[in-house]
Amino acid sequence: MTHSSSGPPADVAVVDVHDERALRAWWEVVAAVEADRPTAPFPDWPVARTRLVAPHPSAEVVLHVARRDGEVVGAARTSVLLDENPHLGLPGVWVAAHHRRSGVGSALLRTGEAWAVERGRTVLLTEVPSALGATAPGVPFAQVHGYDVAGTNTVRAADLRATEPTWSALDDRVASAGSDATVQVFVGAPPAPYDARLCALLDRFVDEIPLGDVALEGAAWTPELVRTRIAAQEAAGRTRLTVLALGADGSPAGFADATLSPASPRLAEVGGTLVHPQHRGRRLGLALKLTLHRELRARWPGCQVVRTENAEVNAAMAHVNDQLGYVAVETTRDLQKRLSPPSGGSD
Numbered sequence: 378m379t380h381s382s383s384g385p386p387a388d389v390a391v392v393d394v395h396d397e398r399a400l401r402a403w404w405e406v407v408a409a410v411e412a413d414r415p416t417a418p419f420p421d422w423p424v425a426r427t428r429l430v431a432p433h434p435s436a437e438v439v440l441h442v443a444r445r446d447g448e449v450v451g452a453a454r455t456s457v458l459l460d461e462n463p464h465l466g467l468p469g470v471w472v473a474a475h476h477r478r479s480g481v482g483s484a485l486l487r488t489g490e491a492w493a494v495e496r497g498r499t500v501l502l503t504e505v506p507s508a509l510g511a512t513a514p515g516v517p518f519a520q521v522h523g524y525d526v527a528g529t530n531t532v533r534a535a536d537l538r539a540t541e542p543t544w545s546a547l548d549d550r551v552a553s554a555g556s557d558a559t560v561q562v563f564v565g566a567p568p569a570p571y572d573a574r575l576c577a578l579l580d581r582f583v584d585e586i587p588l589g590d591v592a593l594e595g596a597a598w599t600p601e602l603v604r605t606r607i608a609a610q611e612a613a614g615r616t617r618l619t620v621l622a623l624g625a626d627g628s629p630a631g632f633a634d635a636t637l638s639p640a641s642p643r644l645a646e647v648g649g650t651l652v653h654p655q656h657r658g659r660r661l662g663l664a665l666k667l668t669l670h671r672e673l674r675a676r677w678p679g680c681q682v683v684r685t686e687n688a689e690v691n692a693a694m695a696h697v698n699d700q701l702g703y704v705a706v707e708t709t710r711d712l713q714k715r716l717s718p719p720s721g722g723s724d
């Protein structure tokens with residue numbers, strides 16, 4: 378089949394997530410494009426289907442497909458968050474390998490961008506993964522569409538079974554640092570009073586992590602928002618494990634969390650790790666992640682790999698991860714486009 382890059386490159390249509398055939402066709406394109414990524418982060422069909430049809434109380438999401446001669450050749454997912462970052466639109470585009478460089482990706486991206494702009498979004502942000510030391514096609518593609526690299530992150534992965542024998546030596550390192558903090562572990566939303574203490578840490582999180590130029594703002598965390606987010610994850614088949622560290626006086630000292638699908642627990646993904654500035658320098662970051670790894674292994678023996686993503690400049694977190702046996706597996710770049718304000722506005 379030959380394709381011309383002139384004229385309308387493909388028909389773009391919204392996917393009804395309750396139309397199983399249409400949803401499956403969307404998933405097949407994305408799964409094929411994502412198949413070679415280390416740690417295989419894109420979920421299998423049963424897990425993906427549950428996730429894609431689950432309601433999103435905190436986000437509005439649209440899926441698109443691009444068809445040529447009736448064949449689905451590209452897919453897109455665009456979302457906007459409803460209770461934080463009201464300026465952001467989050468597009469993502471995948472095009473089947475044999476249909477690239479003929480305008481399919483551009484048609485999908487333009488459709489997703491227009492959808493986000495209709496919802497008042499003024500900054501568009503997308504994440505492009507690349508193999509280590511390489512630059513994937515998504516980077517020049519986004520740049521040609523007006524996006525700039527706003528941040529570079531390293532994805533690291535730890536093999537739980539292979540690293541388990543090192544954990545007792547790490548316990549000794551933690552003990553020798555003399556922190557008086559204790560840790561609590563929660564599956565799902567922590568109950569009161571731990572929920573408010575977790576919120577105090579989450580409120581600091583976006584301000585404390587190196588973000589580069591990414592226009593991400595912190596949410597105003599409340600116990601209710603934490604419960605809503607975790608309930609939405611559970612409805613999507615995902616379970617969150619949180620490790621919370623408390624100082625001797627009960628004050629919040631740090632947290633680490635990870636999410637996995639109990640129906641397919643192979644891969645756990647770290648959401649965040651933070652040690653309160655007053656508690657730094659006493660190996661609490663190591664203690665939190667060590668507990669996280671142990672608990673994942675104990676509660677879901679099928680959990681083999683933990684995946685985490687940190688800004689390239691985040692040396693402290695990289696040092697903790699090195700000790701736990703994480704190895705770099707890929708690079709992700711945050712590509713961001715700031716839209717010019719609508720013309721005719723006053724200043």
Ligand SMILES: CC(C)(COP(=O)(O)OP(=O)(O)OC[C@H]1O[C@@H](n2cnc3c(N)ncnc32)[C@H](O)[C@@H]1OP(=O)(O)O)[C@@H](O)C(=O)NCCC(=O)NCCS
Nearest residue numbers: 469470471472477478479480481482483514515517518521
């Ligand atoms: C990035 C991706 C979506 C591009 O899809 P596509 O259908 O090939 O994109 P288009 O044909 O619309 O490309 C438009 C322009 O982007 C640029 N571009 C696209 N791929 C490129 C590449 N491999 N190298 C250099 N520039 C590239 C070119 O300027 C291209 O125009 P040209 O072909 O006339 O030179 C596709 O490679 C893909 O699915 N990659 C994996 C997922 C991903 O990284 N998505 C990006 C996140 S939004």
